Amino acid sequence: MSRSHAERAALALLLEVAGTPKPGNVDRHRDHDGLRFEHFLAGAVGASEGLRAAAAGEPVGSAFETAVAGMGEQEGGNTQFGCLLLLVPLVRAASRDRLTRDGVREVCEATTVADAAGFYRAFEHVDVALADPPEGMDALDARRGSDAIPALEARELSLYDVMERSDGDGNAAEWTSGFPRTFREAERIRADDGPVPDRASRAFVRLLAEQEDGFVRDTAGPEAAREATRRAQACLRGAEDPERLADEFVERGINPGTTADLTCAALYVALERGMAV
């Protein structure tokens, strides 16, 4: 009896939040006010049905909506929306025995207007922090939820098309380019050693050092996003202690959520490729 694709995805959600320190995130040792570790545990359990649907071949948009609706069944608010946005196409690709950059690219490119509608409906299940939409995209502001569906249909936009129009969002960039950061980081995690949550922590710091976090930019501003990346680089050089940085960023509300999403996706790919827990 080996783990199913959906079980690996649920485990990736749990390993991600268990990794510590992940500067600015909820982790095994840190909570935010009102958003605590146990909300992530409940989010992972709740997402499982949607992850199983993705593995069983249900359309990406509908599986994602189911996963988000289940994830949202806890008191903390949005815990893993971005993680699920990455996991669902990856699980779909894995269930087709095509968990490669090309395989997940095919899944994403094959999405339809109905998938885009599922994505928009997902925003009705949980309150997601979002920046203003790009120029000319007001009618497609994700905060409109299913009210945006007529505009999607009029413009015949697939979920892939929506992601292409999501300027500057790190998860959307993965979606439209075959998940380059996810697959690269998965290999680094596999090449690392020690307990998996420790590897998750190191992966998070590497990813943050490599690229500014879109969620920090949207919620705490561009200067905070630049600082977070600069200081993650200092952690990599050994010039800064990631434990202390984690305490400081939690205190200041600098929460690199997109980097956590990528860490989770990379953990999933590493589990699929044989990383033991």
Next chain:
Amino acid sequence: MSRSHAERAALALLLEVAGTPKPGNVDRHRDHDGLRFEHFLAGAVGASEGLRAAAAGEPVGSAFETAVAGMGEQEGGNTQFGCLLLLVPLVRAASRDRLTRDGVREVCEATTVADAAGFYRAFEHVDVALADPPEGMDALDARRGSDAIPALEARELSLYDVMERSDGDGNAAEWTSGFPRTFREAERIRADDGPVPDRASRAFVRLLAEQEDGFVRDTAGPEAAREATRRAQACLRGAEDPERLADEFVERGINPGTTADLTCAALYVALERGMAV
């Protein structure tokens, strides 16, 4: 969309291990050598299929075996065998809308020889620490796994009968008496307040103070079991710091596993009765 019975049971497994301090156990802040937090996360994910089988009406012994086989799919060894032994009949009772002492008693009393066989087969999926069997029960030593099945069949013993013959095991005592400690502790957890993992920690200390732990008795001896209960009582009186006791017990290998099982079962009942996370 609300949580299913199986999801509540998986969440109870996760909340149990997240509770800290739980003197002597793996918890959010403590690992054992070779048995770490992430193994419990993977165990909870792996058990989910068997928990869904229990909720769907599959026989108790077979659902338990499936849950244990999935739980055992991680590198730490036995993480949640005892928890699952309590959860499976509770989930079965909940799925029949009878999650009461009488309801779970009916589930346990209705078990068959085939359920007992499933229980014995479960021991082949994971290495469970066990004491020597009671007098006259050598042929039914659980360490024999499925080799004990002919003896079960010859004596026509149901799983309930096997539990009745398990002298001094705290989980077996719950099984044969309508889960009195589980239901009582569930009400205390519901009456408590604050984050649920904190309530899990307090429940654990109360349960340990109330009764000696069978797993400690089997693995560290009767004096250690007496000491663990005496010192949990001191924690309740405020005469001892549970955080320091947790560090000491982990160091000394005093691991009140049966008390953790009961804590998990009580968390499950509390979730079923409306405790929010």
